[in-house]
Amino acid sequence: MTFSLVARDETTGAFGVVVTSSSPAVAARCAHVRSGVGAATSQNVTNPALGPRLLRLLAEGVDPKHAVAAAVASDEYSGYRQLAVVDARGRTAAFSGEGTLGTHRAVEGSGVVAAGNLLSDPGVVDAMLAAYERAAGAEFEERLLAGLLAGRDAGGEEGPEHSAGLVVVHEASWPVTDLRVDWADDDPMGELEQLWRRWAKEKRDYLSRALHPAEAPSYGVPGDL
Numbered sequence: 001m002t003f004s005l006v007a008r009d010e011t012t013g014a015f016g017v018v019v020t021s022s023s024p025a026v027a028a029r030c031a032h033v034r035s036g037v038g039a040a041t042s043q044n045v046t047n048p049a050l051g052p053r054l055l056r057l058l059a060e061g062v063d064p065k066h067a068v069a070a071a072v073a074s075d076e077y078s079g080y081r082q083l084a085v086v087d088a089r090g091r092t093a094a095f096s097g098e099g100t101l102g103t104h105r106a107v108e109g110s111g112v113v114a115a116g117n118l119l120s121d122p123g124v125v126d127a128m129l130a131a132y133e134r135a136a137g138a139e140f141e142e143r144l145l146a147g148l149l150a151g152r153d154a155g156g157e158e159g160p161e162h163s164a165g166l167v168v169v170h171e172a173s174w175p176v177t178d179l180r181v182d183w184a185d186d187d188p189m190g191e192l193e194q195l196w197r198r199w200a201k202e203k204r205d206y207l208s209r210a211l212h213p214a215e216a217p218s219y220g221v222p223g224d225l
Helices: 026-030 050-059 064-074 123-134 140-153 188-200 203-211
Strands: 002-008 015-021 031-034 038-044 081-087 092-096 105-109 112-117 163-169 175-181
Touching: 002 026, 002 038, 002 081, 002 123, 002 140, 015 026, 015 031, 015 038, 015 140, 015 188, 026 031, 026 038, 026 163, 031 050, 031 163, 038 050, 038 112, 050 064, 050 081, 064 081, 064 092, 081 112, 092 105, 092 112, 105 123, 112 123, 112 140, 123 140, 140 163, 140 188, 163 188, 175 188, 175 203
Parallel strands: none
Antiparallel strands: 002 015, 002 112, 015 163, 031 038, 038 081, 081 092, 105 112, 163 175
């Protein structure tokens, strides 16, 4: 039903999530990031409240493994949840309840977790993690997308994927990248990659316009965002 990467960029300290699913608007429900704190995913039979709960615990100084344990303990239906989290020190944790759907797996790397459920093959998450790690040195969003696309190419879910999202937070309190394909009949991950190619050209400009508007480039459109 869903597979994802949650990661901290060791070079910049940015946090990011990339995720895809057979259901609509997956990133709106499953991807959670907080500047200076961490990133988390809550998937499978999703409880969107668990992502903010995990980030709040990290902000309070709880390490990822204890944060996951606390979130699981707080949820009456934790057996249906699959969680992944990374904190500001690059520490990780993951959880898959006994009710996680179909073939499922979570693998922790250095500052990154790949997780999925209802997979065509358990090796999908290993392919994601390997592709992300091979892309070391590339822009953070590129690395996350490389992992997601590797998961697709390794077989993805048992059924077709229909939505995908990419969210990254860094020096600002809001995401510097927040791209979503909420529904596509075919290849939402390919559409997400195209969105990133478009956004990448102007990402820094929009951040500058928010933080330093007098110095930022203007596109000459009154009221332009």
